[in-house]
Amino acid sequence: MKRNRIMIKVIRDIIVTVLILGLPLLSGVWWKSNQEVKRLREDKAALQEGITLFKTRDSLNAASVLRIKQERDEFKQYNAGLNQTVESLNIKLKRLQSASQTAVETKYEVKVQIKDSIVIRDSVPELIKCLSYKDAWIDIEGCFGIDDTTFSPLIVSRDTIKQFVDRVPRQFWFIKYGTKGIRQTIVTSNPYSKPVYTEYIELKR
Numbered sequence: 001m002k003r004n005r006i007m008i009k010v011i012r013d014i015i016v017t018v019l020i021l022g023l024p025l026l027s028g029v030w031w032k033s034n035q036e037v038k039r040l041r042e043d044k045a046a047l048q049e050g051i052t053l054f055k056t057r058d059s060l061n062a063a064s065v066l067r068i069k070q071e072r073d074e075f076k077q078y079n080a081g082l083n084q085t086v087e088s089l090n091i092k093l094k095r096l097q098s099a100s101q102t103a104v105e106t107k108y109e110v111k112v113q114i115k116d117s118i119v120i121r122d123s124v125p126e127l128i129k130c131l132s133y134k135d136a137w138i139d140i141e142g143c144f145g146i147d148d149t150t151f152s153p154l155i156v157s158r159d160t161i162k163q164f165v166d167r168v169p170r171q172f173w174f175i176k177y178g179t180k181g182i183r184q185t186i187v188t189s190n191p192y193s194k195p196v197y198t199e200y201i202e203l204k205r
Helices: 002-049 072-078 080-088
Strands: 052-055 061-066 068-070 098-106 115-121 124-134 138-143 154-157 161-172 175-188 193-203
Touching: 002 061, 002 068, 002 175, 052 193, 061 193, 068 072, 072 080, 072 193, 080 098, 098 161, 098 175, 175 193
Parallel strands: 068 193
Antiparallel strands: 052 061, 061 175, 098 193, 115 124, 124 138, 138 154, 161 175
């Protein structure tokens, strides 16, 4: 009987020891699993929400999108274009923290007065038509060919794209709490330009 009690005590001590030693490991596995579920939930919300296009108070065009967080092998698999650019820049994927890309469409509707100019051709002055337009965002200069069938303008367009990354809180009625996701917002400074696509990818560490 005494021997059995000793065996039970030894077994109990072994079980307690295993539980104590295994608790940090189980906690780590649970935490990692919980973080992965959270990441997938945020990525799903980002994909469902898509891109939001809007205008700022200054009437500039802007776009915002929630962050997508990916493993490095996922980034390589699902973002071939970005990954190719990363390789061409000689950046190691294991050191990459985030990547974003934005497509901007620029449309100009300008009225330009055509002026006559004189050029010397074979010592003979000839009349050609030229145009010139300049503002803070675009320069257009060019002349028509002698036969008025060709036009070779020089067009210079200027823009500055500003990027902002902020935390989006969850909201219950008027109470904001926690974090729903990370959002990237880009704004074009050129009023002729507007973003048509943007994405923001952050790689897991």
